[in-house]
Amino acid sequence: MTLEELQEIKAGEELARSQKKKSIHVCVAAGCMSQNAEAVLNTIEGQLKEKGLAKEIDVKGVGCMGLCAAGPLVSIEPENRMFQEINPANAFLVTDNLEKGKKTTNDLASDSPFFKRQYKIVTENCGVINPERIEEYIAFDGYLGLYTVLHDLDQNEVVQNLIKSGLRGRGGGGYPTGLKWSTVAKAVGSKKYVICNADEGDPGAFMDRSVLESDPHRILEGMAIAAYAIGADEGFIYVRAEYPLAISRLKVAIKQAERKGLLGNNIFGTTFNFTISIRLGAGAFVCGEETALIASIEGGRGTPRPRPPYPAESGLWGKPTLINNVETFANIAPIIRKGADWYASIGTETSKGTKVFALAGQVVNTGLIEVPMGMSLREIIFDIGGGIPGGRKFKAVQTGGPSGGCIPEEFLDIKVDYESLTKLGSIMGSGGMIVMDENSNMVDVARYFMEFCMSESCGKCVPCRVGTAQIYDILTKFAERRATEADLTLLEELCDVVRNTSLCGLGQSSPNPVLSTLKYFKHEYMERIQAEVNQE
Amino acid sequence: MPAYPVKVQPPTEDKRWGLVMATMKRHGYQSNAMIETLHTVQESFGFLDDDSLRFVSKALNVPLSKVYGVATFYHFFTLKPQGKHTCVICMGTACYVKGAGELMETIAKKYNVHPGETTDDGNLSLVTARCIGACGLAPAGVFDGEVNGKLTVADTLTKLTKWE
Numbered sequence: 001m002t003l004e005e006l007q008e009i010k011a012g013e014e015l016a017r018s019q020k021k022k023s024i025h026v027c028v029a030a031g032c033m034s035q036n037a038e039a040v041l042n043t044i045e046g047q048l049k050e051k052g053l054a055k056e057i058d059v060k061g062v063g064c065m066g067l068c069a070a071g072p073l074v075s076i077e078p079e080n081r082m083f084q085e086i087n088p089a090n091a092f093l094v095t096d097n098l099e100k101g102k103k104t105t106n107d108l109a110s111d112s113p114f115f116k117r118q119y120k121i122v123t124e125n126c127g128v129i130n131p132e133r134i135e136e137y138i139a140f141d142g143y144l145g146l147y148t149v150l151h152d153l154d155q156n157e158v159v160q161n162l163i164k165s166g167l168r169g170r171g172g173g174g175y176p177t178g179l180k181w182s183t184v185a186k187a188v189g190s191k192k193y194v195i196c197n198a199d200e201g202d203p204g205a206f207m208d209r210s211v212l213e214s215d216p217h218r219i220l221e222g223m224a225i226a227a228y229a230i231g232a233d234e235g236f237i238y239v240r241a242e243y244p245l246a247i248s249r250l251k252v253a254i255k256q257a258e259r260k261g262l263l264g265n266n267i268f269g270t271t272f273n274f275t276i277s278i279r280l281g282a283g284a285f286v287c288g289e290e291t292a293l294i295a296s297i298e299g300g301r302g303t304p305r306p307r308p309p310y311p312a313e314s315g316l317w318g319k320p321t322l323i324n325n326v327e328t329f330a331n332i333a334p335i336i337r338k339g340a341d342w343y344a345s346i347g348t349e350t351s352k353g354t355k356v357f358a359l360a361g362q363v364v365n366t367g368l369i370e371v372p373m374g375m376s377l378r379e380i381i382f383d384i385g386g387g388i389p390g391g392r393k394f395k396a397v398q399t400g401g402p403s404g405g406c407i408p409e410e411f412l413d414i415k416v417d418y419e420s421l422t423k424l425g426s427i428m429g430s431g432g433m434i435v436m437d438e439n440s441n442m443v444d445v446a447r448y449f450m451e452f453c454m455s456e457s458c459g460k461c462v463p464c465r466v467g468t469a470q471i472y473d474i475l476t477k478f479a480e481r482r483a484t485e486a487d488l489t490l491l492e493e494l495c496d497v498v499r500n501t502s503l504c505g506l507g508q509s510s511p512n513p514v515l516s517t518l519k520y521f522k523h524e525y526m527e528r529i530q531a532e533v534n535q536e
Numbered sequence: 537m538p539a540y541p542v543k544v545q546p547p548t549e550d551k552r553w554g555l556v557m558a559t560m561k562r563h564g565y566q567s568n569a570m571i572e573t574l575h576t577v578q579e580s581f582g583f584l585d586d587d588s589l590r591f592v593s594k595a596l597n598v599p600l601s602k603v604y605g606v607a608t609f610y611h612f613f614t615l616k617p618q619g620k621h622t623c624v625i626c627m628g629t630a631c632y633v634k635g636a637g638e639l640m641e642t643i644a645k646k647y648n649v650h651p652g653e654t655t656d657d658g659n660l661s662l663v664t665a666r667c668i669g670a671c672g673l674a675p676a677g678v679f680d681g682e683v684n685g686k687l688t689v690a691d692t693l694t695k696l697t698k699w700e
Binding site: 296401 | 673
């Protein structure tokens with residue numbers, strides 16, 4: 001592959017597009033897929049054939065359009081007219097209304113705040129390109145970043161670029177990506193590895209899945225750039241076995257990239273070699289922790305080990321290893337293409353760029369959104385999310401999954417970035433955002449998360465294995481109204497012990513849901529105690 | 537460890553072992569291929585029985601205890617045969633907030649089966665999932681491999697009745 005060939009593919013795609021009058025996009029990401037999007041796609045194709053429009057109008061399946069709640073989604077391009085809840089029976093609404101004008105019952109305002117308030121970097125191609133065709137990714141400047149890096153920048157310049165961009169790890173920790181890369185780049189050793197962490201275990205988070213399903217080549221390109229920067233020649237994507245669609249699209253993408261010479265030996269005619277293989281997870285939340293993930297790739301039980309040594313020095317098979325999250329890798333190519341200064345201009349002082357959130361729970365517009373760092377929770381939930389359905393009252397928003405906390409209404413106006421959420425006792429996490437209304441009981445919510453941590457604890461260290469079970473038992477006492485004042489004190493002490501003495505992030509952060517609900521919703525715990533006193 | 541991998545014969549003549557052998561071969565019979573191999577075994581046979589664990593242990597030259605450890609560590613692997621039909625109810629946070637618990641209770645009560653178990657007649661396995669990533673469609677479930685969102689108690693029961 002050369003630059004000319006890359007441009008040729010792009011020009012070819014643009015020509016093909018210009019020859020079609022319009023193009024109909026049908027969302028075929030997992031959310032819409034489970035609502036029969038494939039049948040919609042076939043029906044629309046059939047109807048166009050009947051009308052004799054098959055040559056003028058292009059129909060294609062695209063990645064996630066974001067508003068999963070209203071799926072399956074269909075849009076007519078280039079005017080971006082959107083339709084919601086299309087099924088094979090009402091697909092004629094789309095094909096009968098190709099020309100502007102008549103409003104239908106299933107129109108979806110594409111200028112609503114849900115779409116207008118977003119800022120897309122990671123998901124820029126989601127809902128735009130067909131994820132199973134590498135040509136379309138190339139048509140949107142795909143692999144141009146990799147070319148630039150290989151031909152115009154040396155390894156140190158790539159790392160410096162990343163440091164300047166201010167990108168921080170999107171998996172939850174928020175460690176500066178450039179710093180991590182430079183540590184691995186400096187590590188001694190001829191063999192190094194790049195790992196993409198796609199073990200998205202947080203219940204309530206589906207950002208990584210959507211990106212993998214909608215734009216898999218973006219991840220491959222990001223990993224290849226990382227490999228060049230740190231001097232690795234082998235990469236792994238560790239992906240959950242629960243995401244069959246993402247796995248199959250990744251496999252297709254890797255094959256296509258290999259065939260085009262964008263993975264393999266002598267990429268872009270340089271001496272740079274890089275291969276990527278997929279490793280399947282098997283349903284263990286703890287494998288999202290980097291040392292556990294490495295143990296799992298090595299074929300064993302996914303149990304973490306103490307750090308240091310960090311994987312940057314001694315990772316996969318004892319070699320220096322770079323591990324980044326899917327979303328982090330998805331940010332790399334745009335940073336290279338558009339420049340570190342551009343990226344650093346978005347977001348807040350300490351947190352740059354955008355963040356993808358999976359908005360779910362008791363909110364009108366559930367789905368996938370990408371917003372600049374620094375947007376307030378209120379804007380996210382009420383403007384983009386459309387507020388709480390059924391006129392009920394907002395109670396709390398849970399961020400960061402089982403490691404995060406619940407944030408009550410009085411803090412809705414804080415600007416979302418890594419620091420502000422940590423200050424509130426929650427974390428940014430990987431980006432799950434669950435909205436709860438007045439019907440949710442916070443003690444039950446805390447108990448739900450503790451049950452999760454208890455069952456997902458790998459059992460290696462005592463504080464986590466025993467502590468989570470004990471906390472769960474105490475919370476059950478509260479749920480059953482058997483708790484006493486002493487239990488409350490014990491609960492607080494226990495949380496403190498588990499937090500400070502556990503081996504890995506799972507244990508250390510497992511008390512967060514309890515501590516944050518204790519902090520903001522203590523009265524709900526107290527009610528359960530008082531109930532017992534009254535009974536006596 | 538022997539210098540050359542010892543060729544181990546599959547426990548039965550079943551053709552599906554060919555798939556398992558192919559996976560191990562692709563990874564050069566390395567011990568780190570264990571999880572991938574177990575995935576293939578489960579895909580082909582539906583579950584991991586003692587014979588298959590013994591076979592994987594020999595073929596990859598890994599102690600049986602370690603294979604058993606891995607097979608029981610990960611939720612995705614099951615050592616018991618699954619029922620004719622499988623109903624997975626997602627218990628992720630979004631689904632939980634939207635009433636997946638109630639859904640689960642109703643099914644468990646009606647079919648007299650606990651989550652993670654199979655009915656006595658071997659017809660239905662009820663499984664919980666941590667999160668299937670369909671949070672936008674909560675509550676969600678997977679019925680024999682087909683993902684369905686926005687479930688209500690009524691339409692879940694309708695689906696299950698069809699399997700009876």
